[in-house]
Amino acid sequence: KYYCDVNINDLINYNEELAHRLVNEPAEIIPLFEEALRQCTHQILFPHDPNARLPEHQLLLHSSAEEVSIRDLDSMKISRLAPVPGIVIGASVMSSKASELVIQCRNCQNTQHVPVFGGFSGVTLPRQCERKRLPNDPTEKCPLDPYFVIHEKSRFVDQQVIKLQEAPDKVPVGELPRHVLISADRYLTNRVVPGSRCTITGIFSIYQNKGSKN
Numbered sequence: 001k002y003y004c005d006v007n008i009n010d011l012i013n014y015n016e017e018l019a020h021r022l023v024n025e026p027a028e029i030i031p032l033f034e035e036a037l038r039q040c041t042h043q044i045l046f047p048h049d050p051n052a053r054l055p056e057h058q059l060l061l062h063s064s065a066e067e068v069s070i071r072d073l074d075s076m077k078i079s080r081l082a083p084v085p086g087i088v089i090g091a092s093v094m095s096s097k098a099s100e101l102v103i104q105c106r107n108c109q110n111t112q113h114v115p116v117f118g119g120f121s122g123v124t125l126p127r128q129c130e131r132k133r134l135p136n137d138p139t140e141k142c143p144l145d146p147y148f149v150i151h152e153k154s155r156f157v158d159q160q161v162i163k164l165q166e167a168p169d170k171v172p173v174g175e176l177p178r179h180v181l182i183s184a185d186r187y188l189t190n191r192v193v194p195g196s197r198c199t200i201t202g203i204f205s206i207y208q209n210k211g212s213k214n
Helices: 008-014 016-024 026-045
Strands: 003-007 058-062 081-091 095-105 111-115 147-149 155-165 179-185 197-203
Touching (some): 003 008, 008 016, 016 026, 016 081, 026 058, 081 179, 155 197
Antiparallel strands (some): 081 155, 081 197, 095 111, 095 147, 155 179
C-alpha cells in the first residue's frame, strides 16, 4: 500500500512553518507531500531505474489538536484542515471517481488531459477544441462541444461518501443534531461503518448540491 500516516504534531516539531501551511493551505500542500512521497519510494525501491513507474501515493493525517464541533464550522474554517468528532450515520458503497480524464476531439482527434480535483468537485469539458490552428489552415473549425472521454486511458480512484453527525452529548438542549458529508478516497475508504464514533480530519469546504433549486 502506497500511503504514509503523519502526525501533525510530529511535523510541528520538525518544521513549524511547514505544518502551519499544511493546516491553512492543505489543497496546495498535500499534493506536494504526495509527490515527495512517490519520489522517496522511487529512490528506495528503484534507485537505478529512473523510468520505473509507481502509483500515486496518499498522505494520511491525524492530530491531537483541539477538535472542532460540526456547529462551530464557519467561514474561517473553509479550505483549512479541521478535526471533527461525531458519529457515522451513513456510508455509501464504494464507487469510482476520476482523478484525471483523457478527452479527445471527435473532429480532429486532438487529445487533452484534464485533472479532476478531490472531494465533491466535478469537471467541465472544454466547449471548444483547444488544438492550435496554424495560419491559413484549410481544415474546418471544430464544432462546439467536440470532446468525449476516453475511459480506458483516464485514471480513477476509489471514493466513498460518509455522513457524520454530532454526538448526542454535543447537541444543545432543544436543538436537532447537525451533520456533514465527507468524501473519502483511496486508502481512506471502507474504514468506518454506521454507528462508529470517530474524529475525522479533513478539508472543510462548501459545494453546490446538484439537486438544489437555489
